[in-house]
Structure formats: structure tokens, C-alpha cells
Amino acid sequence: MPCQQEALVTxxxxxxxxxxxxxxxxxxxxxxxxxxxxxxxxxxxxxSTFFRRPFSVYRVSADxxxxxxxxxxxxxxxxxxxxxxxxxxxxxxxGPLGKGFSIPPRARRxxxxxRGIGIAALPTLxxxxxxxxxxxxxxxxxxxxxxxxxxxxxxxxxxxLITHTDTEQPGGLVTDHLSALLSQIPFDAFxxxxxxxxxxAVHRMALRTGxxxxxxxxxxxxxxFGDCHGCVIEVNKDMLGTSKAFREVxxxxxxxxxxxxxxxxx
Amino acid sequence: MTDLSVxxxxxxxxxxxxxASGTFAEGLAQAIDLNRLGALVTKTITRELRAxxxxxxxxxxxxxxxxxxxxxxxxxxxFRDVTLPLYRGWSPPLVVSxxxxxxxxxxxxxxxxxxPGVAAIEANISCPNIEEDGRAFAMKPASTAIVVRQLRxxxxxxxxxxxxxxxxxxxxxxxxxxxxxxxALVCANTILAMAIDPHSFKPRLGNLLGGxxxxxxxxxxxxxxxxCARAVRLPIIGCGGIMTAxxxxxxxxxxxxxxxxxxxxxxxxxAMPNIIDGLDRFCxxxxxxxxxxxxxxxxxxxxxxxxxxxxxxxT
Numbered sequence: 001m002p003c004q005q006e007a008l009v010t011x012x013x014x015x016x017x018x019x020x021x022x023x024x025x026x027x028x029x030x031x032x033x034x035x036x037x038x039x040x041x042x043x044x045x046x047x048s049t050f051f052r053r054p055f056s057v058y059r060v061s062a063d064x065x066x067x068x069x070x071x072x073x074x075x076x077x078x079x080x081x082x083x084x085x086x087x088x089x090x091x092x093x094x095g096p097l098g099k100g101f102s103i104p105p106r107a108r109r110x111x112x113x114x115r116g117i118g119i120a121a122l123p124t125l126x127x128x129x130x131x132x133x134x135x136x137x138x139x140x141x142x143x144x145x146x147x148x149x150x151x152x153x154x155x156x157x158x159x160x161l162i163t164h165t166d167t168e169q170p171g172g173l174v175t176d177h178l179s180a181l182l183s184q185i186p187f188d189a190f191x192x193x194x195x196x197x198x199x200x201a202v203h204r205m206a207l208r209t210g211x212x213x214x215x216x217x218x219x220x221x222x223x224x225f226g227d228c229h230g231c232v233i234e235v236n237k238d239m240l241g242t243s244k245a246f247r248e249v250x251x252x253x254x255x256x257x258x259x260x261x262x263x264x265x266x
Numbered sequence: 267m268t269d270l271s272v273x274x275x276x277x278x279x280x281x282x283x284x285x286a287s288g289t290f291a292e293g294l295a296q297a298i299d300l301n302r303l304g305a306l307v308t309k310t311i312t313r314e315l316r317a318x319x320x321x322x323x324x325x326x327x328x329x330x331x332x333x334x335x336x337x338x339x340x341x342x343x344x345f346r347d348v349t350l351p352l353y354r355g356w357s358p359p360l361v362v363s364x365x366x367x368x369x370x371x372x373x374x375x376x377x378x379x380x381x382p383g384v385a386a387i388e389a390n391i392s393c394p395n396i397e398e399d400g401r402a403f404a405m406k407p408a409s410t411a412i413v414v415r416q417l418r419x420x421x422x423x424x425x426x427x428x429x430x431x432x433x434x435x436x437x438x439x440x441x442x443x444x445x446x447x448x449x450a451l452v453c454a455n456t457i458l459a460m461a462i463d464p465h466s467f468k469p470r471l472g473n474l475l476g477g478x479x480x481x482x483x484x485x486x487x488x489x490x491x492x493x494c495a496r497a498v499r500l501p502i503i504g505c506g507g508i509m510t511a512x513x514x515x516x517x518x519x520x521x522x523x524x525x526x527x528x529x530x531x532x533x534x535x536x537a538m539p540n541i542i543d544g545l546d547r548f549c550x551x552x553x554x555x556x557x558x559x560x561x562x563x564x565x566x567x568x569x570x571x572x573x574x575x576x577x578x579x580x581t
Contacts, residue, residue, distance in 0.1 A: 001296055004535055042533060050326035050480060052533060094297075094535065222324040222331060223532040226293040229309075229335045230324035246318055246338065251293065 017147035036100030118194015226251035268549035275449035286528030297535035320472030330480025334473030359385030392430030418447035495521025511544020
């Protein structure tokens with residue numbers, strides 16, 4: 001059950017590159033959050049910041065009392081988050097919301113793929129998987145090395161990590177590296193977030209290997225509850241892509257099977 | 267303890283606060299006790315299956331939001347077999363919002379959904395997102411009269427008619443609905459609007475045009491409700507930008523008997539119960555036995571009440 005509360009902000013500081021990190025004390029939300037679920041934060045003070053802002057949760061503290069949100073300074077809303085929510089402030093937050101990632105039973109190794117702010121959806125999954133004794137292989141990409149958010153979490157867990165940046169390796173995708181490893185490493189599942197190109201590339205690998213793949217999606221949201229039908233994306237209703245339907249990202253997602261969100265022709 | 271119950275035509279509601287159509291679905295039961303509400307109002311149902319509008323469907327603007335959802339509808343059979351049985355699990359009266367492209371279509375749909383468990387029909391003759399260029403029946407008295415006449419003949423259920431603010435003659439539209447047998451009016455729907463992203467040069471809604479809601483529209487719709495209240499004897503339900511109990515009080519003073527809450531729930535899922543509690547406290551503090559005493563209680567005359575008299579202009 002999601003809960004709405006005025007939770008205490010315990011920290012809010014620049015993380016790396018364009019990213020900031022806000023930490024919020026909420027045993028209610030942190031305690032029940034599953035990897036891939038999101039929270040909806042109210043940002044006030046701006047003339048045109050009317051909606052709440054949905055964010056994936058970056059990490060949950062080991063005692064599950066606090067949660068962290070990594071956010072990229074993009075517009076007025078995220079700039080206000082960096083200035084109006086200092087440690088000690090109260091943050092109007094709703095969560096956990098939506099449907100998160102699923103890890104197949106008996107999975108032994110998984111690949112997680114992210115780009116830009118999409119990487120921020122992966123650490124909770126990584127923490128959960130490592131906790132289950134699953135081997136996690138990371139593939140992350142960003143515009144430049146400073147924006148490779150979460151690289152430190154991969155090393156903290158001793159997970160393998162391949163990075164790809166536009167400035168250092170122009171051309172190609174981070175998934176090229178994953179593709180090259182498919183014949184050597186038998187993955188049991190793929191997870192991807194942050195770029196439609198990466199979602200398509202991961203989906204092709206899932207088809208090739210017969211392994212399930214999930215993608216965390218984004219959309220502008222008005223309510224976050226499934227009430228307004230505002231945050232829909234068009235999805236395939238079957239794996240052949242013969243019929244399509246609109247589905248709300250907020251409660252059918254944000255995590256979908258890649259076959260749902262990738263056009264059948266991909 | 268104030269008597270919060272209100273009468274709307276033949277229907278008595280436990281309190282005057284209900285969701286605005288389209289902003290409410292059973293998902294909200296995860297966050298609040300739906301049995302606290304004055305009524306439940308469904309999303310608009312159409313006979314045809316509708317997928318809804320292209321993306322993006324929502325955008326935020328100063329003081330409000332734009333939507334062009336496009337009334338996704340799973341049709342009448344789904345409503346009858348799935349939605350209606352589900353809503354029978356809650357105690358507030360169920361108001362079913364309907365829409366159709368023609369007056370005949372409205373009448374047929376009203377007859378089809380006049381089912382046990384349905385307490386009233388809200389005819390959405392005002393959605394700006396269905397017809398081309400935001401047109402709607404409720405923009406003109408003549409087209410309003412035609413559709414309300416057919417609806418009245420088609421159902422014995424209480425008939426609420428939802429007006430559009432996108433007209434220069436809302437009082438005449440209200441009178442037309444009253445003359446053709448409406449039991450109540452809902453004033454109003456969203457205001458036809460648009461927004462363009464100055465960076466990408468693209469419209470911010472996939473549908474180009476959409477409906478503006480939220481606090482930005484409250485003074486406009488409040489004025490329109492006041493104009494309707496002066497023109498008709500029908501009970502009127504206020505709907506437009508209500509975020510707090512005091513916003514609701516304003517609508518009641520202007521002549522509303524009840525209010526609908528929409529956009530506020532998107533920001534605060536407990537907005538409706540909070541407004542109910544706030545109305546109760548407001549009436550207590552003012553020594554009102556019943557919330558209905560506020561309806562139309564706007565003061566035009568000079569007053570000697572201590573806190574208000576200095577505001578009165580000299581006569």
C-alpha cells in the first residue's frame with residue numbers, strides 16, 4: 001500500500017556530474033519498497049511546478065528506514081528540489097508506487113543496462129540480486145564520465161562493470177559489450193532503463209537468447225495512481241505485436257517486459 | 267457536529283464533496299476511505315470503445331494543468347459487468363458520467379446504464395477533448411436543449427448536466443438544461459487551452475488543445491456558477507480549481523449545493539477527506555448547524571458584523 005507523508009529530509013547534495021542525491025527518512029516507504037518501484041515528490045515554490053515529480057528510488061538504507069533519490073538537474077522542478085529540500089526540511093512524498101522488477105526464480109546471473117538518469121533505477125535491483133547471491137553484470141553509459149552515476153555501487157558489490165561514454169567512445173552502444181559476452185556468459189535475465197535505443201538492443205538480445213528482459217519506463221504523470229490515464233505509453237498486448245493498447249506507466253509499470261514496449265519490427 | 271448532508275434533486279448525499287469525473291477511479295481506494303465521500307463519480311463512459319488521445323496527454327502550467335486524455339472507455343458491457351459490481355462495494359451514491367457524439371447516442375446510453383446501483387447520471391455534454399476544435403453541446407443553449415430533452419425522455423434517474431465554461435452564454439445554457447428537465451447542473455468542465463514548448467517549438471499536448479484545470483481557473487468558474495445560480499432554481503454542483511475547504515466554501519456561497527474535486531486529488535490523494543473535515547470545522551466555527559446554510563449565502567448588503575463592516579463600501 002502506498003503512503004503519503006511529510007517525511008524528514010536527512011541529506012541533499014550534489015552526487016556527480018549533473019546529479020544530486022536527496023535522502024529521505026521514511027521507514028514506511030523504504031520498508032516496503034521493491035526494486036523498480038517509484039516515489040512521487042511534491043516540489044513547491046515555483047510558478048509552474050504544479051505536478052508532483054515521479055522518481056525511481058536509487059537506494060534504500062540497510063535498515064530500511066531511509067531512501068535515496070538520485071535526480072538530474074533538468075528544469076525548474078529539479079532545481080527547486082536542490083534548493084528547497086535541505087537536510088531538516090520536510091518532503092511531501094507518496095510511495096511506493098507502481099510495479100517493480102521481477103527476478104526469475106533460480107536466476108544465477110543477470111545483466112543490468114542503463115543510460116543517464118536511467119541508471120538510477122538499477123541500484124535497488126542490484127542490491128536485491130546481490131543479496132540473493134545472484135551475480136550482477138553492469139553495463140552503463142552516459143554523455144561523459146562524470147555522469148556515470150552509480151559506478152561506485154557496482155564496485156561496492158564487486159560486480160563487473162562496463163562503461164561507455166559518448167565523449168570517450170563516440171559511436172556504438174554500451175550493449176555492444178553485452179552482446180559480445182552473450183556466448184560466454186549464460187545470463188538468466190536482462191534489465192534496462194534510460195534509453196529507447198538500449199531497450200531495443202536489449203530486447204533483441206533477449207529474443208536471441210530466450211531470456212526474459214524488463215525495461216523501466218518513464219512518462220509525465222499527473223496523479224501517479226492510475227486514476228487520470230495521463231501517463232500512458234503504447235504497448236504490445238501480445239509478443240507478436242499484433243494488437244496494441246495504452247497502459248499507464250504509473251501502475252502497469254514503470255517496469256514492463258521489453259516485448260511490451262518494443263515495436264514488433266525492432 | 268455539523269449536518270453535512272445535502273440534497274441534490276431527489277438524492278441525498280452524506281456530504282457535499284465528491285470527485286470530478288475523470289479524476290477518480292478505484293485506485294484511490296489505496297489511499298483514502300471512499301466511504302467518506304459524498305458520492306462517487308465515474309470516468310465518462312461511452313458506447314464505443316475509445317483508446318484515448320495521442321501522447322503526451324498531460325502538461326503542467328502555472329497554477330494548474332492541461333489534459334487531453336480523450337476519454338478512454340471500455341464501453342457499456344465492461345461498465346455493467348466489471349465497474350458497477352465493484353462500486354457496489356462502497357456506500358456513497360454512484361453517479362455515472364456518460365458521453366456520446368449525438369443526442370440520440372446520449373439517450374441510448376443513458377437508457378442502457380440506468381441500472382440498479384446507479385444513483386444518478388451525469389451527462390458530460392462539455393468535454394473539450396472529444397469533438398474537433400474542442401466543440402461541445404453545452405456551448406449553446408439550442409444544442410443543450412436538444413440533448414437534455416432526449417436524455418430526459420430516456421431515463422428516470424436523476425439527471426445532472428455538466429456545463430462547459432467555454433461559452434459566452436452559460437446562464438442561457440443553464441436555463442435550457444433546466445427547461446428540458448435536468449435535475450441538477452455541474453458547473454463546470456475544463457477551460458479549452460493550449461501550451462507550446464518554447465524550446466522544441468512543439469505543442470505540449472499530443473492533441474494540441476486540451477482542458478485547463480486547477481487553481482488557475484477557480485475565479486472564472488466561480489463567476490460562471492454565480493451567473494448560473496442567479497438564472498436557475500436547479501441545484502448546482504461547483505467544479506473548478508477547488509484545492510481547499512475554503513475554496514469549497516466560496517463555491518457554496520456563490521450558490522453551489524455541493525462540489526467536485528479533481529486536480530487537487532492528483533497533488534494530494536487525501537484532498538477530498540481533508541476538504542470534508544475542513545467544511546465541518548468551518549461550519550462549527552461559524553455556528554452553522556448545516557453546511558447547506560452556506561449555499562447562496564454570498565452577502566451583497568451592508569453589514570455591521572465587526573470583522574466585515576469596514577469592508578462594506580459606503581452607500
